[in-house]
Amino acid sequence: MQLHIGLDDTDSRDKGMCTTYLGALILEKLIGIEEVELLDYPLLVRLNPNIPHKTRGNGSVVLRLEIPQKLVEPIKNFVLEMVEKYSVVEDENTNPGVVFLTKRPPKILKDYYKKCLSFVSTIDEAEELAEYIGAEYYKFKNGRGIIGSLAGIGCMLDGDYTYELISYRTEENFGKNLRNIDRESVLEMNRRMQDFTFNNTYKKKINICPRGPDPVFCGIRGEDATKVSSAFRMIKPLEPVLFYTIFRTNQGTDVHYTDFQIGESEPYISVSFTGAVETAPKYYGETAGKRHVHFVLKDETGKIMSVAYEPTREFRKEVSELKIGDEITAFGAVRPAEEKYPLSFSLEKFRVNKLSETIVERAMPCAKCSAKLESVGQNKGFRCKKCGAKYENNGKMKVSIGRTLENGKIYVVPNCALRHLTKPLVRYGRENKDFDTPENLKTICFRKFT
Secondary structure: OEEEEEEEOOOEOOOEOOHHHHHHHHHHHHHOOOOOEEOOOOEEEEOOOOOOOOOOOOEEEEEEEEOOHHHHHHHHHHHHHHHHHHOOOOOOOOOOEEEEEOOOOOHHHHHHHHHHHHOOOOHHHHHHHHHHHOOEEEEOOOOOHHHHHHHHHOOOOOOOOEEEEEEEEOHHHOOOOOOOEOHHHHHHHHHHHOOOEEOOEEOOEEOOOOOOOOOEEEEEEEOOHHHHHHHHHHOOEOOOEEEEEEEEEOOOOOOOOEEOOHHHOOOOOEEEEEEEEOOOOEEEOOOHHHOEEEEEEEEOOEEEEEEEOHHHOOHHHHHHOOOOOOEEEEEEEEEOOOOOOOOEEEEEEEEEEEOOOOEEEEEOEOOOOOOEEEEOOOOOOEEEOOOOOEEOOOOEEEEEOOOOOOOOOEEEOOHHHOOOOOOOHHHOOOOOOOOOOOOOHHHHHEEEOO
């Protein structure tokens, strides 16, 4: 029979741990049981990144198993023991939740997953749905983690998907913020694997290693499980690595954006707005290097202040090239009310649908020698400085200013500012569509080194 296991909210921003690490420890035990079959890779399911009470990346872990009836209760008990043992429950913001489902996820659960990608859900809503579909749920403290656990089980990854190989440190290095890795080996890996992986580096800086006290050593994201495994073999860790797990995931797919109208906005949602630029983009902030760019975007239902924040770096320059009247589709997150505007919109990418034409008057060159014209007096026409030719017109012509932005092009924040779910430019055209579970999945998705 099928057993779907969802885990969430076991980690802490300040005290470490990682739900993927806990999921990997559980996976290690389960793949050692001959009667346990994996129906899929372990899943790393990212949900709405704007949830204010998330611990870190708002990601849940899901394991899908085919097991005999006799193993259902022992496995449930083992999972709950592991969650109780490893969760950072002493952190006031950590509220683990575990969900078990012993049948194929129904459509209503898949719809719930889609809601949790873009909007805000509640513990009560998750409990009501779990009871309705016959899922078992277990709450530690207030149990907010059941929201992500339940939504994660509803994620079938039947659209686009990617993979992430996550390797883990040995316990003596837990709590240390810096990872010891050969930088040049990562740059070389990125050069060789850039067609199959993404977000490895940013301007020769290493992106694959997190900073923080959690157990993760590095994470390599890509289009294929074998490719991320090959990429990992190219890097040179300078500290012990205990094991790695390969997750199938919705990261880098843009699946969290819901088409929305500005007038219906609410805080913390991940959406896309199609509208027109109403005000010219302007920089603001205390210093040039720390400034944001903002403009007003409007559609037929309303308007919203849209902001490219300083961490988006060169993306701010692209936003600043927008002109009044440009028609765009903007992607990002609705932020809570500020002093001047009821809501604001944090930009993560935009697509140019139609650039407005900007016409200006410029001095007309001489038709005979192309030299500059000069006025010979009010209402007396113009004269060429070089050849003396006279003109009775106003000496000016209308010119359409060229644009650095291009119609139909998508502009995205750089790798250093990309959120987990946002699709980077390199992934356009690479989308995964079909998936078949490999026969040797147990040996592919987990490897231990010590």
